[in-house]
Amino acid sequence: MKEVTLGIDIGGTNTKLGFVDEKGKVHGESSIPTFADQSIDIFLERLTSQVDLLKKEIKESMTIVAIGIGAPNANFHNGKIEKAPNLKAWGDDVPLAYFVNKALHLPVYITNDANAAALGELQFGAAKGLDDVIVITLGTGLGSGIIVNGELATGHDGFAGELGHVSVKFDGRICGCGKKGCLETYVSATGIKRTVFKMLCEHNGNSVLSNVAYDDLDAAMISEAANNRDAVALEAFDYTGMILGIKLADTVAHLSPAAFILTGGLANAGHLITEPTKKYMEQNLMPIFKGKVKILTSGIKDANPAILGSGALAWQEYKKNTPPKVEK
């Protein structure tokens, strides 16, 4: 009987799930719509049905030992989702671990999606064997999962790792969090798009990106333009890497990680983003840190990183025999 964990990644649009074995292979990967405008009860019924379905579909016989969930604003310390903007209909304070435990009768551990991604890299990806490492997810926003002494840093309140909201510039770009000048307004798929529009303004157009509307532009288009040596797109990547590099130098002064691992949509640009990030980080490091810190991209291939990360959380806590933190 093979032991697996159930990894669940809850997003505003879709919820992905699958069984994760001890080697990091995902079995029965699937997805259901979250329907975040309906009540949590309906979601739980649909989730339970989907898990039952998956169990039947998989031929190999498996024992699920624990459940890991990655979700926006999920607090490891109490098992709740707190004030998640994309899951408003569920309420401000959702005892998710409690509900899922009641529905599926297994220990449930939850954390936010970037923390889950970090645990996935730590157990199965580019962070394997590292005790001090930071995973940066570059999607719509910038998330991060911080590993210190081999453990996820959760902070006293469960909300550590909000690197997307360190300050780049006083009175800078408007951020969704209510502040101005946060890192994610510059460095994320959305951030680089904003930068392209700044560059188009400065260059008075003069780019293949001049004929794309704000709502239509995405990171993949900017990467493609940069690969075709479009000056505006190249400058946008340099600017994005500069800001990320400067701020990561500050992060090194905090925690001196062996590496940063970039994941998510914008990280698919590869060297276009890693090279300027590395260059400007090095320029801004204090001498004792120079030449020591790697900038890597995700080491997870052939698996959904979000499911794998959630499954990795469950594996970690199951092996430590941690009592689930489940508040009602």
Added chain:
Amino acid sequence: MKEVTLGIDIGGTNTKLGFVDEKGKVHGESSIPTFADQSIDIFLERLTSQVDLLKKEIKESMTIVAIGIGAPNANFHNGKIEKAPNLKAWGDDVPLAYFVNKALHLPVYITNDANAAALGELQFGAAKGLDDVIVITLGTGLGSGIIVNGELATGHDGFAGELGHVSVKFDGRICGCGKKGCLETYVSATGIKRTVFKMLCEHNGNSVLSNVAYDDLDAAMISEAANNRDAVALEAFDYTGMILGIKLADTVAHLSPAAFILTGGLANAGHLITEPTKKYMEQNLMPIFKGKVKILTSGIKDANPAILGSGALAWQEYKKNTPPKVEK
């Protein structure tokens, strides 16, 4: 037979030592000159003699179980002092733990002085019972010791916690580390003195501090002036707290600690420094962190914090039964 650790704090000028019992009481506190221009062999002989002397002086019979040392640029991971500017005659790469173990035949653990201070606060001071807390030492420079999940963050190379060298301002004040605009050039006993001279320049004097030369001014004089409502001194504290508060908001986004504990010379100014720091930190926190993070001053009274911190390091590692990390 009472168990104690031997706490040693090595500075460029003096080396302080004493026996630390499990309740955080220091016995036989004393000090010897470091004589950092002489060889390490001479220092080790004098240190050994001093320890023998202390053992004889103390009437209560004690067993020393381990030695903890706080020293500049001391690396926990290998027991070495690496490139310490104030201890140049000892060499660039001093296997201190190895030497002290050979001389005193006890397990030896070393770390830098700010990390030792953090462990002292964690075991015996204002950080007791907290799992996530950051100690900031405001002396000649700004040091820090970061506690995550109840453990000291050392980083992959042993040099985590260099908060004095996060960037406040590109191309800002010249820093001893070789960079410009580092936090400690603004926030430290030296930093506030530099700020007073900037304010004197802007106000064209007009302060009780106008008649003090740069070399003679210290943090205590600035505190006294501020307590007497000198406008320049008050503005200097507000400016210092503003910069510290803004940068600590970034640190909260990393690690979400329950508290920052300010120690060292400038922290003796009490509310003059904690109040503006708290105010500007709060203004710059993202909403989920607001109102949660305390700004405290040291909880260590009636003991030398440097000796206590080094002794606390030894207690921590002795209790965990950590094999000392001793490279030759």
